Structures are given as C-alpha cells and as structure tokens.
Amino acid sequence: MTEILKTQGLSRYFGAVTAAEDINVTITQGEIVGVIGANGAGKTTFINMVTGYLPPSEGSIFFDGRPIKGLGPRKLMREGLARSFQIPQLFLELPVIDNLAIALSAAQNDHLQMLRPVRTTKRLAAADDILEQMGITQYRDEMVTAMPQGARKLLDIAIAMLGNPKMLLLDEPTSGVSMEEKHALMDTVMEIVKRRSLTVLFVEHDMEIVQKYVTRVMAFASGVVIKDGPVEEVLADEQVQTLVTGKRRHTSTATEQGDV
Numbered sequence: 217m218t219e220i221l222k223t224q225g226l227s228r229y230f231g232a233v234t235a236a237e238d239i240n241v242t243i244t245q246g247e248i249v250g251v252i253g254a255n256g257a258g259k260t261t262f263i264n265m266v267t268g269y270l271p272p273s274e275g276s277i278f279f280d281g282r283p284i285k286g287l288g289p290r291k292l293m294r295e296g297l298a299r300s301f302q303i304p305q306l307f308l309e310l311p312v313i314d315n316l317a318i319a320l321s322a323a324q325n326d327h328l329q330m331l332r333p334v335r336t337t338k339r340l341a342a343a344d345d346i347l348e349q350m351g352i353t354q355y356r357d358e359m360v361t362a363m364p365q366g367a368r369k370l371l372d373i374a375i376a377m378l379g380n381p382k383m384l385l386l387d388e389p390t391s392g393v394s395m396e397e398k399h400a401l402m403d404t405v406m407e408i409v410k411r412r413s414l415t416v417l418f419v420e421h422d423m424e425i426v427q428k429y430v431t432r433v434m435a436f437a438s439g440v441v442i443k444d445g446p447v448e449e450v451l452a453d454e455q456v457q458t459l460v461t462g463k464r465r466h467t468s469t470a471t472e473q474g475d476v
C-alpha cells in the first residue's frame with residue numbers, strides 16, 4: 217500500500233488553547249477516511265495545517281513522500297492536495313462558470329493573470345466538464361446566490377477537483393444541506409472519487425453518512441486523536457461514544473431514567 221499522507225507530532229496551539237496535539241497519522245492511497253469529533257475538537261485545525269492554511273506549532277507533514285510543511289495552499293494544490301470548505305469559498309455575485317474559470321486561472325500561477333481574460337476556451341471546457349460530472353450544469357450561467365446550499369457545496373468541491381488532485385480533504389461536505397440532499401450529494405462526490413481513485417479525508421458530523429461512505433475513522437476530542445481505525449470499531453468504542461457521538465451519554469441517561 218502506497219503511503220500518501222503522513223503527519224508526525226503535528227500540533228497547533230493558540231496561546232493557552234491546544235487546538236491539535238501530537239497528531240500521528242498515515243493514510244494510504246485510495247483510502248476514504250472520516251474525521252469525527254465534537255465542536256472545537258480540532259478537526260478543521262488539522263485540515264488547515266495539512267492544506268497549508270495554518271502553520272503548525274510543531275511536527276511534520278509528508279505528502280506523496282515529500283515534506284510539505286511551510287508550503288502554501290496554492291503550491292499544495294499544484295502538488296495534488298486539494299480541499300473544500302465548511303462554508304464554501306465562492307464569489308456569490310458571479311456566475312458559476314466564472315467561479316470555476318477564476319479558480320483555474322489562480323491555480324495556474326500566472327503573474328499577469330489580472331490582465332488576461334479569465335474565460336479561455338480551455339478553462340471553459342474544463343469547467344463544463346466538472347459541472348457535468350457534478351450534475352450542476354443547469355446552474356452554469358446563474359449567480360452562485362441562485363444555487364441551493366447542496367449545489368453550492370458541490371461547486372466548492374468541483375473547484376477542489378479542477379486540478380486533478382491525488383487527495384481531497386473535505387471539511388463538512390454535508391453541513392447545511394437538507395437530510396434528503398445529503399446522500400445524493402455524497403453519492404455524486406463518491407462516484408467521481410472512485411472513478412479517479414482519489415484518496416479522501418472528510419469531516420462529518422452525521423454518523424449515518426460516516427457509516428455509509430468511509431472505511432476508516434479518526435475520532436478527535438480536545439485536539440487529540442482518541443481513536444483511529446475501521447469504522448465499526450471506532451463507532452463502538454466507549455470513549456468515542458462518550459466524547460464524540462454522545463451515544464453512551466444518551467444510553468446512560470435512558471437507563472438512569474428507567475431505573476427511577
């Protein structure tokens with residue numbers, strides 16, 4: 217199995233706050249990994265450090281066998297490491313097609329890009345292709361504001377996929393999306409992921425989604441990975457049920473009530 221992402225002793229402190237501490241993880245090519253944890257557990261901090269948005273306080277990160285600590289998001293995107301955001305980072309008042317064309321232009325690191333037209337034939341072709349794969353072609357010439365939340369999430373993920381990445385880190389791809397839309401959104405994304413043999417790590421609060429789409433789970437609590445392993449094993453773990461999924465808390469409350 218080829219290793220694609222490895223972190224060693226990865227930590228981030230904000231003054232007295234430990235946002236992430238001593239994270240040691242190795243992910244192999246093609247793995248679909250779920251990241252779970254209560255609010256403030258350190259999930260986004262971890263993704264931000266790996267994707268170059270936040271410098272770590274300590275530790276190392278290797279992508280595809282090379283050290284990447286200190287490299288910025290654009291450079292990492294060109295290396296094949298892409299991400300989406302909890303709140304999609306889109307130009308709301310621009311048409312969908314221009315959001316994609318601008319992202320492509322920015323990724324090409326052209327220093328004179330501001331002076332050149334953004335809509336080139338090549339970029340439009342790539343943008344149309346990913347819109348079709350994502351099933352959101354009907355919004356091509358609409359402003360982003362005209363898109364429902366699920367379609368905006370798909371657009372944000374489409375932007376991450378534009379550069380043909382090797383690995384995708386998705387921060388809460390289904391947050392803010394209705395229950396009915398969640399599974400359709402994940403089906404669309406996962407179909408592309410499987411077709412392209414991508415490695416994916418995604419943050420998720422919905423355990424139904426986690427069980428359905430991942431094989432491995434990393435559970436965070438107070439900045440630390442408390443459990444990392446096969447999905448059934450992690451979700452059945454007592455500490456995970458107490459600190460992350462709340463299952464054990466609810467069970468004991470029900471038992472206590474039953475006892476009374």
Ligand SMILES: Nc1ncnc2c1ncn2[C@@H]1O[C@H](COP(=O)(O)OP(=O)(O)OP(=O)(O)O)[C@@H](O)[C@H]1O
Pocket residue numbers: 230233234235236253254255256257258259260261262
């Ligand atoms: N820029 C920052 N400055 C100070 N503290 C921060 C900063 N970013 C994150 N933190 C703190 O670090 C901790 C981890 O935050 P993080 O956003 O990584 O959690 P999370 O698991 O992604 O939470 P959520 O599920 O709510 O998105 C929290 O206590 C948070 O308040």
